[in-house]
Amino acid sequence: MTPSDSFDAWPNKRKEFLRRRVLSRVLTLGCASVRLLAVLGCVSALQAQNPVPAPQPPRPIASAPVQAPGSAPNQAPNPPRFVVVLDAAHGGDDSGGRFSTGDSEKAVTLAFSVRLRSLLAARGIPVVTTREEDKSLAPADRAQLANRASAQACLILHAAETGSGVHLFTSSLAPATNAHFAAWKTAQSAAVERSLALAGELNSALTHAGVNVTLSRTTLPGIDSMTCPAVAIELAPERDASHTILAEPASADYQARIAQTLATALLEWKTDQNRTDQGRTEAGQP
Numbered sequence: 001m002t003p004s005d006s007f008d009a010w011p012n013k014r015k016e017f018l019r020r021r022v023l024s025r026v027l028t029l030g031c032a033s034v035r036l037l038a039v040l041g042c043v044s045a046l047q048a049q050n051p052v053p054a055p056q057p058p059r060p061i062a063s064a065p066v067q068a069p070g071s072a073p074n075q076a077p078n079p080p081r082f083v084v085v086l087d088a089a090h091g092g093d094d095s096g097g098r099f100s101t102g103d104s105e106k107a108v109t110l111a112f113s114v115r116l117r118s119l120l121a122a123r124g125i126p127v128v129t130t131r132e133e134d135k136s137l138a139p140a141d142r143a144q145l146a147n148r149a150s151a152q153a154c155l156i157l158h159a160a161e162t163g164s165g166v167h168l169f170t171s172s173l174a175p176a177t178n179a180h181f182a183a184w185k186t187a188q189s190a191a192v193e194r195s196l197a198l199a200g201e202l203n204s205a206l207t208h209a210g211v212n213v214t215l216s217r218t219t220l221p222g223i224d225s226m227t228c229p230a231v232a233i234e235l236a237p238e239r240d241a242s243h244t245i246l247a248e249p250a251s252a253d254y255q256a257r258i259a260q261t262l263a264t265a266l267l268e269w270k271t272d273q274n275r276t277d278q279g280r281t282e283a284g285q286p
């Protein structure tokens with residue numbers, strides 16, 4: 001080996017060494033870059049396959065009725081049962097008036113009560129009668145029977161030989177200011193206003209049917225102790241314009257016509273009561 005050889009060769013070897021080393025680094029970096037690019041390419045490819053969804057506006061939540069846990073669904077309270085009381089006046093020892101036809105008032109009122117009861121029953125209206133036979137009943141007993149029925153209409157049936165058409169009587173008591181402390185003899189005072197309304201309903205139906213009607217207020221035994229809307233109905237003879245009698249109160253046909261009209265009026269009264277009860281319920285009143 002010559003010194004020049006060794007001198008010239010050394011840098012060449014070193015250069016070669018350095019060149020290889022650099023080449024090796026470049027290759028390493030190149031491979032790393034390729035791997036990185038490959039990874040980035042995969043990520044890009046994955047991103048292309050699974051694009052990030054664009055933000056969506058919030059979906060509206062279906063509105064459902066909110067109900068307190070354990071609470072029952074709202075239910076309309078049952079309206080009070082509509083009941084009619086028919087009180088055939090007189091009976092037993094008390095015959096009432098006596099007609100020229102030979103009929104007694106107690107028999108006419110009982111026949112009229114039975115007729116009206118079956119017409120109301122046919123219309124689905126429950127009826128409570130104070131008597132179904134010829135028996136005596138004290139006014140206080142009649143009132144007690146009527147009050148126990150918690151009726152929405154109490155009709156006290158009488159018959160007369162005088163007058164014309166139908167006479168309607170309501171209690172002459174003044175309306176009570178405090179219904180909670182009404183005395184037995186003046187219990188009707190708490191219901192007087194509704195009694196007048198019921199008489200108005202009956203009057204309207206009878207007048208519409210061509211019946212002559214007389215409205216009065218009076219004191220009648222029994223009726224003043226009733227707590228229901230109460231009207232006394234006195235069946236008088238049917239007369240023409242010259243006051244000639246066309247039908248006596250004992251006439252079955254006449255009774256049937258009047259009973260039919262009263263049944264229609266009571267059905268209307270029932271509808272009115274349901275409307276009033278519904279109004280009270282909606283207003284939150286008892």
Ligand SMILES: [Zn+2]
Nearest residue numbers: 089096158159
């Ligand atoms: Zn009478």
